[in-house]
Every structure is written in structure tokens, then in C-alpha cells.
Amino acid sequence: MENTKILLLDDREENLISLKAILNRGDIEIYATTSPNEALRIVWENDIAVALVDVQMPGMDGFEFAETLLSNPKTKEILIVFVTAISKETTYAVKGLKTGAIDYLYKPLDPYITNAKVDSLIRLARSQKEIRDKNKLLENYATIILNSPDIIATVEPETGNVISINPSVETILGLAPSSLLGVTILDLLVDPVNSSLREVLVKRSYMGGDTIVVEDQFYGRLRQPVWLELRIMYKNRLLFVNLHDVEKRKAHEKALIYAQSQAEKARKVKEAFLANMSHEIRTPLNGIIGLGNILAATELDESQKDLISMLRQSSGSLLNILNDILDISKIDEGKFSIIPTSTDLRLLGKGIIDLMKFKAEEKKLNLQLVVADSVPESVKADGMRINQILLNLVGNALKFTQAGNVFLKIERLSEVSAGHKIKFSVEDTGIGMSEEHLSNIFSEYGQASENTSHQYGGTGLGLTISQKLVRLMASELEVNSKLNEGSQFFFTLVVQDANERVGDAKPPVSFQDLPPFEGKKVLVAEDNPINALLLRKYLKTWLLDATMVMNGREAVDAMKEQSYDLIILDTRMPEMDGFETARYARNQLHIKTPILSLSATVLPEEIDQAIQAGMNDTLSKPFEPEKLHTKIDFLLSRGAANI
Structure with missing residues (x-):
């Protein structure tokens, strides 16, 4: 069935x-x-x-x-x-x-x-x-026809003449039924020559036995056009035609088309906003992180090292907020995936505590990690997203706690057929929430009360993105809270044992310790002076002969004068952006030199646009110098691009 x-x-x-x-x-x-x-x-x-x-x-x-x-x-x-x-x-x-x-x-x-x-x-x-x-098999429609709100008529197939028609024709079209007997139904149409009904009659398509549905405009009262839906059925050598007023539906369809058009415009506006916002924030953020890297490579005393560490932590927090906004957009559009990998939950929890301990020490709070002995050593889970969720929860707990404790707890509730049921929770002794405020905390840009953001700061995005991420992992972020007593945020995940152990994370390598590329020429087009300074510093340290220009037009002029082993293009520049420059290099100058795109957006549309324009690889700002070095090494090893 x-x-x-x-x-x-x-x-x-x-x-x-x-x-x-x-x-x-x-x-x-x-x-x-x-x-x-x-x-x-x-x-x-x-x-x-x-x-x-x-x-x-x-x-x-x-x-x-x-x-x-x-x-x-x-x-x-x-x-x-x-x-x-x-x-x-x-x-x-x-x-x-x-x-x-x-x-x-x-x-x-x-x-x-x-x-x-x-x-x-x-x-x-x-x-x-x-x-x-x-x-549908019944042949006698007399009672139904007389009482039907639709126009129901019998029509002679060969001539199209009206044999009978019910009183509804007067209600819908303002015509007396008796005046239509013997009249060709096509004479009632606004455009009988190009009508769907005429095509049915001429082609005799009703002979197949199926009910045929078409729409046509008829003249109504005061010769005003009225859209009618015609349901045509052939029985006993006659056409039975049901004509239904679809003016309301047509209006709804028009409204729907308009709404879809507006939604598409809104989507494009949103994409443009996200791209611009990403560019405008990531560009200076790349400068901040890059300058921190350069300073970290200099001779520093312990106090200065702490300041650099806090600078990196602050820039990392800003990057997390930006990524939260982009993640919400990707989740809402169905472009976000959960990718399970081997994850050490103890190591993950320790990393969060280490990252947030400075904030806890500032407020003299007791921040502790509590992991039950029964928690498996290594599991299959999306560790990056779990880390993102728990960082948000611990950060909120520290923000809204003035005295006492913040606990990050990881415990194994039970063993299930699919693996282990693990509970993650963050508990604090902070300001808590009343029942009426709990319902608003997971809404986008929402907070427990209106004065929360004024008193404690924050965007209201952390819990929203956390809830969306938890739901993508087939769970639910829940909360228990009492006003002035504290809060507990928790969720459970079912995870499997991982086959391999998780190794210790490699410490970041200073850009000064990365191997050089002596004798290679690189053309760099970057309009932001700070980012240009950083690139010049990195490339000089790696013994690359770098030609620096401010925009795509200058890059094209430089390409005409000499050849390079690698070209690095910022995507957004005045006069001629990176996409135009790459297309010109490939199509007009027929240059096959590898091109690396530097972009201050992580939107997949712009990454695809870069590849379509002829670039070989992309790197999103802010970036670590080690990642830039890896990209350069890969592209230089390829030599001429296969285009």
C-alpha cells in the first residue's frame, strides 16, 4: 500500500x-x-x-x-x-x-x-x-452540479458548444446559465487563440481517459479577467468540465514567487555582508596575530612573554566570535558537517582549562577539570566541535561567576550498544537564572535579560552556536539553574572507542625555524600595509626574493616585466582584485606560474571563485606562518601549474 x-x-x-x-x-x-x-x-x-x-x-x-x-x-x-x-x-x-x-x-x-x-x-x-x-465513476452528477460552488458544464467535444452549465457561472462570471447554452466555451476566454483549453479540444488529448487539468483566463463581471482552473473529463462522448476560481491561489502563487525572490535577494545580501564582515575583521586580525608571531620570535623577558601570550589569547577569542557567526550561517544553510576523529577527552579538557586559567586567576576563581576514571582514553568524536562548545560554556561560566568554583566535568554514564554514553557538563556558582529567563538563552543573539550584555558583555552567540552544534551531534544542550545559586549546562554524546591513540599536539614552530627557499622569486599583491609588512618579513626570513605591489594592476605590470616562481594575490584589492588578476594572468598573459590566493573570508563560495579564476590554492586570513610555509613549499614543488 x-x-x-x-x-x-x-x-x-x-x-x-x-x-x-x-x-x-x-x-x-x-x-x-x-x-x-x-x-x-x-x-x-x-x-x-x-x-x-x-x-x-x-x-x-x-x-x-x-x-x-x-x-x-x-x-x-x-x-x-x-x-x-x-x-x-x-x-x-x-x-x-x-x-x-x-x-x-x-x-x-x-x-x-x-x-x-x-x-x-x-x-x-x-x-x-x-x-x-x-x-469519479458515477455518471449522474445532477445534484452535485446544481449545488457546486464551481462552474460545472457539459461540452460537446467537436464544437466546444455548452450543452449544460450550473448556476455558479452567474456567481463567478456574472453570466446567466441560459444565455450560454449553445455558445462555444472558447468565446468566454480572454485569449481563445493561445488558450490551454483550445489546445485540449484541438488535440483531443482528453481521449486518453485521464482527467485533464488546465488553467485559462475567462471574462468575468465588467469584462474583468478571472483565472479558472478547468478539470476536463471525457465520459459518454461528452466533456464534463469543472471550472474553479483560482484567483486567490494565483495571488498566493504570486506572493510565493515574490517571497522566494526576496529570500534569494536576502540570501545574497547576507552572503555579501558575511564576506565583507569576514574580510574587514580578518584582515586586521591577521595583522595582530602576525605581529604577535614576530614579537614572539624576538628576545623577550618573562613579563613580555606573558603579554604576548595574552595577546594571542585575546586575538584567538576574537577569531572564535567571528567563526561562531559564520558557523551559525553555515548550519542554517545545511553546509556544516560533524567529522568524528580520534579524540582524547582528557587532553581536550586539559587544553580548555589551560587556556582559561588566566581568566580564572584574574577573578580568583577555582577552575577545575573533573574526568571520571571510567571515561575511555580515546574515542571517535568531533573533538574540534566539542572543544568549541565547552570553551563557550566555560567562558560563560567564568564571565557570570564572581566568586567560588567553575567545574568542567566529563563522565561516562553507561555503556550502550553503539559505544559509550558520555556526559559533558560545566557547573558554576555564578549569578544563575530565573525560570522566566531560561527560555531565551538559546535564541540567536539572546541573553537571559536585557541588562546582562551591559553588565557582563558578550554577543549572545555562544550558547546559540553551542546548541546548534550539539543538535548536529544528535543531542541537546540542557541547563539547570537557580537565581543567585549558579548554573549547570550539560549534554550527552554516544561515542565509540577509537582504534588508535591520540598523540600529543605538536607545539607551533616559529617562522624563523622553518627551512628557506633560497633563489626563488615571488610576486606578492597585498594592499593592506600591515599584512604586506608581515608577508615581507616571513618571505625574507625564508630567503625568498619578494616583489611587493599594492594591487592587481601593479601585479599585472610586474608579470609583464619578469617571470616569477610563485604569485601570491590578495583577493580584495583596489583597481583590480585578485580574481581579475588571476584570470588576466591565465587568459591574456598565458602565465602558468602557481598562484596562491590570500583571502580574509572562509566562505566556500569565495574559495570556489578563486579556483575558478585560475588560482591553484587558497589560504584564509588570519593564518599561521607555518601554514603559509607549507602552501609555498607545495606550490613551488609543483613548478608550472597544470591549467
Whole structure:
């Protein structure tokens, strides 16, 4: 038996996830969306039997959505159940039933009740479908025709003359039924020559026996065009034509097309903003980190070394905030992946404590790592993302704790068939939160209260990205908190044992200790003076003969004068950017020298654009000099590019 198609409509993604989990079964096919307009498209294109619809939604609420479905013959048979957190007062129930719903489900949803009601609705939907299929075989439509809100007519196939037509033609088109008898139905069309109906009559495509559906514009009252949907069926040498007013649907389709156009514009604006923001922040940040690297390579006393360490920590925190913003965007667009690798959870926890201990010491807080003995030595997990989550949680705990303790705990709850169930938690003795504020803390750019950001600072992004990352790992970030007593944030992951041990991380290598590339010529186009200074310093240390220019135009002039072993181009420069420069070098100058793109954005679109322009590799700012050295070594070893 064919699976029953069910629509889930709720403006909150987490509610859709919950419903899909409850209804995860083999005999149904689920379509889920947070957009009422998208839901209208889904019901139009798919044979939806049951719709579970949230009542309270922005733009078009559940009642309006139900009325829209009910107003269209193609969708009015859909069984609608409202899913709501509104009280069970009679007024709401009556309103829902009047707009077309047949039942209610109340949040929080009970899985057993939900499945039982869905079972009942599926049986009802299948029964109704059987009845509708049988009704198509009936030949006597007299009573239905007279009472139908649609125009229903019988038409002579060869001539197109109207043999009979019901009273609805007067309501919809303002024409008396008696005046149309013997009139060719094509004479009622706005454009009979190019009409879909004319094509059906001429090609006799109705002879296949299927119901044919077309749309055409008819003249209505005062000669105003009216869009009608025609359902044409051939029976007993006659055409039975059902004409339904689809002006509302056409308006919705137009609104949907406009909304899609606006959404696409908004997406492009968002991409442009993220690219510009990434560039404008990463460019000076690369200078800060690079200058820190250069200073670290000089003779320093212990106090100065501590200052450099704090400089690196601060720039790293700024980079984390920027990455959080970009990560949220990538998760929302479905461009983010969890990549499990061999991970030492003890080493991971120790690294977090070591990184945050300066902040704890500043506030005289006791920051401790507690790892249970039962935690496996090495597991398969996305250590980078777990580290990102726990850094956010520990950073928040330190921020909102004025005295006492902050504990990072990792414990093994149980052994399961898929591996180990590990609990990660961060506990503090800080300001805590009241019940009313807990609901807002995971929302984007949201914080517990309005004055939190003024008193303690922060963007409100940390918990948002943490929750999204935890959900990508099939878990949920939860919180227990009491005002003025502290908070506990925790989540659990199921992980497998790793086959190999995790080695100790290699300490970063100073750029001065990296091997040289003596005798090689490099052309560098970089408009930012600080980044140009850093590149000149790195390249000179590695014995590279570097020609420095300020933009792509100067780079092209330099390429015309002499040849180079490597070309390094910043992507965003005045007069001629890196993409244009690379294309010109490849297509006009026919240069095959390897080209490395330096970009202050990590968006995949710009990386792809660089490769398409003819560059061989990319490096995103801010970068460590060791990574730049690796890229240069690889490209120089390739010699001429294979283009």
C-alpha cells in the first residue's frame, strides 16, 4: 500500500524535529516546513492526506492556512489537526473546527496519543480517498452540479458548444446559465487563440481517459479577467468540465514567487555582508596575530612573554566570535558537517582549562577539570566541535561567576550498544537564572535579560552556536539553574572507542625555524600595509626574493616585466582584485606560474571563485606562518601549474 503523505507545519524548527521523531514510521511520508507559503506549495504539488498545523505562526496563522486549504478543491480534502500550546478553551476549539480542522493536539505532545490520532486520521484519509475514487465513476452528477460552488458544464467535444452549465457561472462570471447554452466555451476566454483549453479540444488529448487539468483566463463581471482552473473529463462522448476560481491561489502563487525572490535577494545580501564582515575583521586580525608571531620570535623577558601570550589569547577569542557567526550561517544553510576523529577527552579538557586559567586567576576563581576514571582514553568524536562548545560554556561560566568554583566535568554514564554514553557538563556558582529567563538563552543573539550584555558583555552567540552544534551531534544542550545559586549546562554524546591513540599536539614552530627557499622569486599583491609588512618579513626570513605591489594592476605590470616562481594575490584589492588578476594572468598573459590566493573570508563560495579564476590554492586570513610555509613549499614543488 502506498505511504500516506503527511504535512508538518510549525514556525519553530525544534518542534518539527520533535514531531518527525514521534512519527518516524514506515507507512507515512513526511513533508515538514516552517513556512506557510512553502506549505501551500507542498500541498499543491503533493497528494497530502493529513496536515498537522501549528496555530500561532507569524504572517499566516494556522486558522488562515486551514481556510486557504479549505477554499481550494485540490486541497480541501486534507485532514487538518491543529498542534497548539494555546489553552484548551472552547473558543479556540470552535474557531479551529470552523476553519476546517477536525481535531487538536496539545503541546507538549504525548507520543502515544499523537500516534494514535495519526493512525485514526490515516484510516479516515484512506477511506475518504476510496470514496473519492469511486465517485469519479458515477455518471449522474445532477445534484452535485446544481449545488457546486464551481462552474460545472457539459461540452460537446467537436464544437466546444455548452450543452449544460450550473448556476455558479452567474456567481463567478456574472453570466446567466441560459444565455450560454449553445455558445462555444472558447468565446468566454480572454485569449481563445493561445488558450490551454483550445489546445485540449484541438488535440483531443482528453481521449486518453485521464482527467485533464488546465488553467485559462475567462471574462468575468465588467469584462474583468478571472483565472479558472478547468478539470476536463471525457465520459459518454461528452466533456464534463469543472471550472474553479483560482484567483486567490494565483495571488498566493504570486506572493510565493515574490517571497522566494526576496529570500534569494536576502540570501545574497547576507552572503555579501558575511564576506565583507569576514574580510574587514580578518584582515586586521591577521595583522595582530602576525605581529604577535614576530614579537614572539624576538628576545623577550618573562613579563613580555606573558603579554604576548595574552595577546594571542585575546586575538584567538576574537577569531572564535567571528567563526561562531559564520558557523551559525553555515548550519542554517545545511553546509556544516560533524567529522568524528580520534579524540582524547582528557587532553581536550586539559587544553580548555589551560587556556582559561588566566581568566580564572584574574577573578580568583577555582577552575577545575573533573574526568571520571571510567571515561575511555580515546574515542571517535568531533573533538574540534566539542572543544568549541565547552570553551563557550566555560567562558560563560567564568564571565557570570564572581566568586567560588567553575567545574568542567566529563563522565561516562553507561555503556550502550553503539559505544559509550558520555556526559559533558560545566557547573558554576555564578549569578544563575530565573525560570522566566531560561527560555531565551538559546535564541540567536539572546541573553537571559536585557541588562546582562551591559553588565557582563558578550554577543549572545555562544550558547546559540553551542546548541546548534550539539543538535548536529544528535543531542541537546540542557541547563539547570537557580537565581543567585549558579548554573549547570550539560549534554550527552554516544561515542565509540577509537582504534588508535591520540598523540600529543605538536607545539607551533616559529617562522624563523622553518627551512628557506633560497633563489626563488615571488610576486606578492597585498594592499593592506600591515599584512604586506608581515608577508615581507616571513618571505625574507625564508630567503625568498619578494616583489611587493599594492594591487592587481601593479601585479599585472610586474608579470609583464619578469617571470616569477610563485604569485601570491590578495583577493580584495583596489583597481583590480585578485580574481581579475588571476584570470588576466591565465587568459591574456598565458602565465602558468602557481598562484596562491590570500583571502580574509572562509566562505566556500569565495574559495570556489578563486579556483575558478585560475588560482591553484587558497589560504584564509588570519593564518599561521607555518601554514603559509607549507602552501609555498607545495606550490613551488609543483613548478608550472597544470591549467
